[in-house]
Amino acid sequence: MTQPVLSVKDLKKSFGHNDVLKGINFDVYPGQIIGYIGPNGAGKSTTVKIFLGMLDKDHGDITMFGSPLNYGDWEYKHRIGYVPEQSEVYENLTASEYLTFVGGMYGMEDKEILSKASALMDLFGIKDTLHSRISSYSKGMRQKLLIIASMIHDPDILFLDEPLSGLDANSVMVFKEILAQLKSRGKTIFYSSHIMEVVEKISDRILLLSGGEIVADGSFDELKAQSTEGSLQEIFNQLTGFNEHADIASKFVEIMERRSS
Amino acid sequence: MAFRSLTIVDRFEGLFTRIGVDYKSMRKILELKLTMDARRIPTAMQSKRNQKDSDEGNKMLRSLWMYAFFSLMPGIIAALPVPIFSKVTIIMGISMFLIMSTMISDFSSVLLDIRDKNILLAFPVNSKTLSAAKAVHIAIYLSLITLSLNLLPLAAMTYSEGIGMALLLVVMLVFMVMMVIFLTSLLYVLILKNFDGEKLKDLISSIQIMLTIVMTLGYQVVARMFEFTEVSMSFTPKWWTILLPPTWFAAPFALFSGESYGMYFVLALLGLLVPVICLYLHFKVITPIFEESLVKLNTSDKNASRAYFSRNKRAAMWSALLCRSKKEKAAFKFGYSVLSTERDLKQRIYPSLAMSIVFPFIMAASFVRSNDTFAQALMAFRTSNQFLWVYFSVMILPSLFLFVSHSKYYKGAWIYGSLPIEDPYALVSGTFKSAILKYGVPPFLVTAILMTAFAGLRVIPHMLIAFLNAVFMVLILTKINGISLPFSKDFQVAQDGHMKGTFLGMVVTGILSGLHILLVKLNIPYMVLGLLLLQTICLVPVWKNILKVSWDDIKV
Numbered sequence A: 001m002t003q004p005v006l007s008v009k010d011l012k013k014s015f016g017h018n019d020v021l022k023g024i025n026f027d028v029y030p031g032q033i034i035g036y037i038g039p040n041g042a043g044k045s046t047t048v049k050i051f052l053g054m055l056d057k058d059h060g061d062i063t064m065f066g067s068p069l070n071y072g073d074w075e076y077k078h079r080i081g082y083v084p085e086q087s088e089v090y091e092n093l094t095a096s097e098y099l100t101f102v103g104g105m106y107g108m109e110d111k112e113i114l115s116k117a118s119a120l121m122d123l124f125g126i127k128d129t130l131h132s133r134i135s136s137y138s139k140g141m142r143q144k145l146l147i148i149a150s151m152i153h154d155p156d157i158l159f160l161d162e163p164l165s166g167l168d169a170n171s172v173m174v175f176k177e178i179l180a181q182l183k184s185r186g187k188t189i190f191y192s193s194h195i196m197e198v199v200e201k202i203s204d205r206i207l208l209l210s211g212g213e214i215v216a217d218g219s220f221d222e223l224k225a226q227s228t229e230g231s232l233q234e235i236f237n238q239l240t241g242f243n244e245h246a247d248i249a250s251k252f253v254e255i256m257e258r259r260s261s
Numbered sequence B: 001m002a003f004r005s006l007t008i009v010d011r012f013e014g015l016f017t018r019i020g021v022d023y024k025s026m027r028k029i030l031e032l033k034l035t036m037d038a039r040r041i042p043t044a045m046q047s048k049r050n051q052k053d054s055d056e057g058n059k060m061l062r063s064l065w066m067y068a069f070f071s072l073m074p075g076i077i078a079a080l081p082v083p084i085f086s087k088v089t090i091i092m093g094i095s096m097f098l099i100m101s102t103m104i105s106d107f108s109s110v111l112l113d114i115r116d117k118n119i120l121l122a123f124p125v126n127s128k129t130l131s132a133a134k135a136v137h138i139a140i141y142l143s144l145i146t147l148s149l150n151l152l153p154l155a156a157m158t159y160s161e162g163i164g165m166a167l168l169l170v171v172m173l174v175f176m177v178m179m180v181i182f183l184t185s186l187l188y189v190l191i192l193k194n195f196d197g198e199k200l201k202d203l204i205s206s207i208q209i210m211l212t213i214v215m216t217l218g219y220q221v222v223a224r225m226f227e228f229t230e231v232s233m234s235f236t237p238k239w240w241t242i243l244l245p246p247t248w249f250a251a252p253f254a255l256f257s258g259e260s261y262g263m264y265f266v267l268a269l270l271g272l273l274v275p276v277i278c279l280y281l282h283f284k285v286i287t288p289i290f291e292e293s294l295v296k297l298n299t300s301d302k303n304a305s306r307a308y309f310s311r312n313k314r315a316a317m318w319s320a321l322l323c324r325s326k327k328e329k330a331a332f333k334f335g336y337s338v339l340s341t342e343r344d345l346k347q348r349i350y351p352s353l354a355m356s357i358v359f360p361f362i363m364a365a366s367f368v369r370s371n372d373t374f375a376q377a378l379m380a381f382r383t384s385n386q387f388l389w390v391y392f393s394v395m396i397l398p399s400l401f402l403f404v405s406h407s408k409y410y411k412g413a414w415i416y417g418s419l420p421i422e423d424p425y426a427l428v429s430g431t432f433k434s435a436i437l438k439y440g441v442p443p444f445l446v447t448a449i450l451m452t453a454f455a456g457l458r459v460i461p462h463m464l465i466a467f468l469n470a471v472f473m474v475l476i477l478t479k480i481n482g483i484s485l486p487f488s489k490d491f492q493v494a495q496d497g498h499m500k501g502t503f504l505g506m507v508v509t510g511i512l513s514g515l516h517i518l519l520v521k522l523n524i525p526y527m528v529l530g531l532l533l534l535q536t537i538c539l540v541p542v543w544k545n546i547l548k549v550s551w552d553d554i555k556v
Helices: A044-051 A075-079 A095-105 A110-123 A139-151 A169-184 A196-202 A220-226 A232-239 A245-256 B004-010 B013-018 B023-039 B043-048 B059-070 B072-079 B084-105 B115-120 B127-149 B151-161 B163-194 B197-228 B239-243 B245-256 B262-298 B306-322 B326-341 B343-365 B374-383 B386-405 B410-418 B425-455 B457-481 B496-522 B527-547
Strands: A006-015 A018-028 A033-037 A059-064 A080-083 A157-161 A188-192 A205-210 A213-218
Touching: A006 A044, A018 A044, A018 A059, A018 A213, A033 A044, A033 A196, A044 A059, A044 A157, A044 A188, A075 A080, A080 A139, A080 B410, A095 A110, A095 A139, A095 B326, A110 A139, A139 A157, A139 A169, A169 A188, A169 A196, A196 A232, A205 A220, A205 A232, A213 A220, A213 A232, A220 A232, B004 B023, B004 B127, B013 B023, B023 B127, B059 B072, B059 B084, B059 B127, B072 B084, B072 B151, B084 B127, B084 B151, B084 B163, B084 B197, B084 B245, B127 B151, B127 B163, B151 B163, B163 B197, B163 B245, B163 B262, B197 B343, B239 B262, B245 B262, B306 B326, B306 B425, B326 B343, B326 B425, B343 B386, B343 B425, B374 B425, B386 B425, B386 B457, B386 B496, B425 B457, B425 B527, B457 B496, B457 B527, B496 B527
Parallel strands: A033 A188, A033 A205, A080 A157, A157 A188
Antiparallel strands: A006 A018, A006 A059, A205 A213
């Protein structure tokens, strides 16, 4: 059995009285694509931010690349890539300026960054905007830029938060294939999303976070076997204890149809 | 929110309905727009925005008082016993300049609002209602601005020339504004047709900066206005007067006061005809093209300009010269690019940069004895220690560096967290160096060169000492205020901390300049060069000592 590339033991985090993570445990192995799902506010982004050293944990142990991860560590960040959920960037810069900064911080030479960046942007069909201000980009172009920025230094683990948002169908196909190829090269992808169909299709393992705990851990087939429901969406609803959707919807429509007179 | 201006519009409800406007919808749209106007901070108030920014109160209306204050200068002119033609020409000129610049700087967001279409056209509103709403909105805005900008001139005119002339002024102002509307939209269309939206935004931002500078320096000018009142301002129009539009609007005044000189007729005719033609062209020709070109607003040319490449080349060159580590170089280039392109930042610091250049000379000029000739004054300056007024620059410039931690796109700062950065030193030091090079050195250089030109080569070492003192001031202020990551905070957050820093900065500058004066007075040989050497030796260790902090010391 290979060593886990990321190992989490009894991770806890709270903000004030709000216990976001109540002790989560899992191991991630090289070459896995993990779908990390859960309702809004379940603590998915918090978990990822702790992995990235943007937040300190309250309790627990994290091991990444075989050594313990403490708040303030930074060397390991050479080997990870991150796409955040909100695609906020310094949009008065051009893509080339932004990527030169990011790459420079990873210790890359400007020349190397620019040749890689323009080739990658070419593959995504946005090469001609390399020197345009990011503020003129569409949502999809911006997402492509963030994906490139997260991978330009050839990281070993990718943390992706809703990376498909804004991408068109063709780009989504390209991106999924990229993930599959990265997997076959032993890279690890830790992926969170709300779009169950996508998670269902591309992850080999699904972690479901609800109420600050991991309530399900396994491949899609394993989850299906444990559950009475069919689709990941239904499993999701069942495990998070949400079954009022029809009720809420009918109330919504009823209010919509009201007339004052 | 209730708007008094709308109750006036309400009187014309019948008229609007008759021409096919859905009045109820139009009023709703106007209410929304006026509410948004009320919350936008106008350029004229920019300098006041550091103070407590309460959400209540109509910011637009408050800015009108500001404009009324700016009418002080034309107001004084209106009260002077000068020939009415010259008088009104000056009033009109100032008014035209101010109205056009406020129109471009503040109202551009309204004129260039493409969300308008995207949002409103989804509702069942006909296009006639939409254009009526836009026209009424512009009319309300312009009447408020024009009125407040001419409040004092109108009062002074009534006093000095009688109510008739004051009413004529109102009429001529209306004609003038018609022309301004046309000129502004023509300017926009020309730029949008030939360039991309980014260029237009650059232009708008430069005009905002210029307006702020003019208004800030305007205080100084108003204060000095009284000294020049003896200048005679009699003026007879020549043929080339036609080229000065303000004279068109002043000519009717000359006619009404009985000067039936042929040229006045020509000018007055232009003043009445041209605005009408302009307004016609505006609605018939410009507006359609305008709406079309608005689509281009959010595009930018794919082919990057040569200026962009040479800027990046410059940044790379300086970073190689000034920075050690690869990461610091990357941070330097990053800072250089952000500082060069961030319009919000420029708007806040350019006026102060201008002040830092002008202020030392305004102070020096106030020491000139009134009956000295220019040569005598220069001679006096040459032998005095007045070059030490350069410390006004030393006071103003460092306080601007507190802005390096701010950006419109501050949310992009997450990227620092995901990058392998051991401690923030490379990041902070790199961006600081780029900021000093970009916004510290050029204005200081201008001041220093002018000082040297006036006071002689002997002041060069003193200028260098002052510059290094300014760099130390940056570090001291940073130490006092705490280090923040570059471009990681919103401009809108309360800047009370900055106020504290600015105040302490004044105290420290006072001490430093006092020591410098002492140094000059003592006049010990080689003291100046010795001090310069000491400063140079100390700079690097002090720089490292203050900026080398751990992640925990970063002020969020």
